[in-house]
Amino acid sequence: QFVEEVLFFPDAQIACKEFFVGDGCRRLNCRFTHEHNSLSRLYTFLADAKQSLDVCVFVICCADLGDLLVTAHKNNVRVRVICDDEQIDITGSQIWRLRKEGIPVRTDNSSYLMHHKFVVIDGTHLLTGSFNWTRQAISGNQENLVALRNMRIVSQFSSEFEKLWKEFDPK
Amino acid sequence: QFVEEVLFFPDAQIACKEFFVGDGCRRLNCRFTHEHNSLSRLYTFLADAKQSLDVCVFVICCADLGDLLVTAHKNNVRVRVICDDEQIDITGSQIWRLRKEGIPVRTDNSSYLMHHKFVVIDGTHLLTGSFNWTRQAISGNQENLVALRNMRIVSQFSSEFEKLWKEFDPK
Ligand SMILES: [Zn+2]
Numbered sequence: 001q002f003v004e005e006v007l008f009f010p011d012a013q014i015a016c017k018e019f020f021v022g023d024g025c026r027r028l029n030c031r032f033t034h035e036h037n038s039l040s041r042l043y044t045f046l047a048d049a050k051q052s053l054d055v056c057v058f059v060i061c062c063a064d065l066g067d068l069l070v071t072a073h074k075n076n077v078r079v080r081v082i083c084d085d086e087q088i089d090i091t092g093s094q095i096w097r098l099r100k101e102g103i104p105v106r107t108d109n110s111s112y113l114m115h116h117k118f119v120v121i122d123g124t125h126l127l128t129g130s131f132n133w134t135r136q137a138i139s140g141n142q143e144n145l146v147a148l149r150n151m152r153i154v155s156q157f158s159s160e161f162e163k164l165w166k167e168f169d170p171k
Numbered sequence: 172q173f174v175e176e177v178l179f180f181p182d183a184q185i186a187c188k189e190f191f192v193g194d195g196c197r198r199l200n201c202r203f204t205h206e207h208n209s210l211s212r213l214y215t216f217l218a219d220a221k222q223s224l225d226v227c228v229f230v231i232c233c234a235d236l237g238d239l240l241v242t243a244h245k246n247n248v249r250v251r252v253i254c255d256d257e258q259i260d261i262t263g264s265q266i267w268r269l270r271k272e273g274i275p276v277r278t279d280n281s282s283y284l285m286h287h288k289f290v291v292i293d294g295t296h297l298l299t300g301s302f303n304w305t306r307q308a309i310s311g312n313q314e315n316l317v318a319l320r321n322m323r324i325v326s327q328f329s330s331e332f333e334k335l336w337k338e339f340d341p342k
């Protein structure tokens with residue numbers, strides 16, 4: 001059940017992806033936490049997508065979050081990604097991997113920043129805030145991510161996504 | 172009247188502060204716009220504060236927005252500012268000016284980022300998103316700012332502000 005809530009970061013420990021949204025964790029001494037935290041909630045939001053994930057995030061270089069997009073794509077969820085053109089080649093960037101898996105990724109083509117950090121889930125739910133998809137944002141920085149399902153607000157983000165998606169069409 | 176809404180940036184033109192929240196614009200050929208846009212809404216939200224402005228924003232270097240904090244402070248609104256320690260000395264930073272005017276500013280003391288970009292207004296209204304208080308964010312970047320008054324959410328941001336305010340006490 002999707003509840004309007006706020007996730008604050010940093011988390012004290014990295015949440016175990018296998019435990020929360022995988023087939024269960026089989027590690028004997030797992031170095032990740034099995035306690036709920038902000039990242040585990042984010043995992044769940046993304047893994048619960050049934051139809052679509054419209055991801056519009058400045059920088060995406062957390063492999064665990066990249067994994068969830070690939071899994072969703074393989075499960076026939078329509079995944080689309082917009083990010084900043086100057087961030088696609090940085091260390092750990094997930095963008096080439098997402099493209100290799102067949103997920104369409106578009107970028108701005110500007111020295112200004114495509115600085116959004118939001119995801120629209122199934123056209124009805126929104127995550128937005130200061131949070132880029134990086135390890136530093138998860139376990140170092142002060143960050144927030146608000147989960148909303150107020151349709152007045154969600155639909156404006158959906159429209160913004162569609163507007164940018166067209167604007168950043170490379171053709 | 173505060174309405175839950177979304178502000179998207181960039182604005183095509185910079186909104187005239189004097190026109191929207193000052194004593195009226197007396198410029199013969201004003202180079203700023205007198206049409207409503209996202210920045211003019213942000214001006215209004217800040218200028219409408221009656222009791223308090225709890226500003227927790229990574230980087231603050233837009234002088235027009237700095238002006239609004241100083242004006243609020245002079246009008247006996249309790250203004251408190253948290254920003255990132257590595258951003259206080261950058262070109263255009265408003266922080267030293269705010270401190271000189273008597274507004275308390277606290278910063279993290281860490282190589283990680285104090286990356287929030289939110290303001291709690293009068294303890295009841297919230298602005299949060301990707302938007303830093305810079306000229307580039309206003310008129311160049313793709314940015315968002317959500318205006319909320321859902322108390323479940325606003326109160327969590329208020330608590331986060333108080334937590335960080337204590338944590339970043341230099342004493
Ligand atoms: Zn585990």
Ligand SMILES: [Zn+2]
Nearest residue numbers: 187190196201
């Ligand atoms: Zn004017």
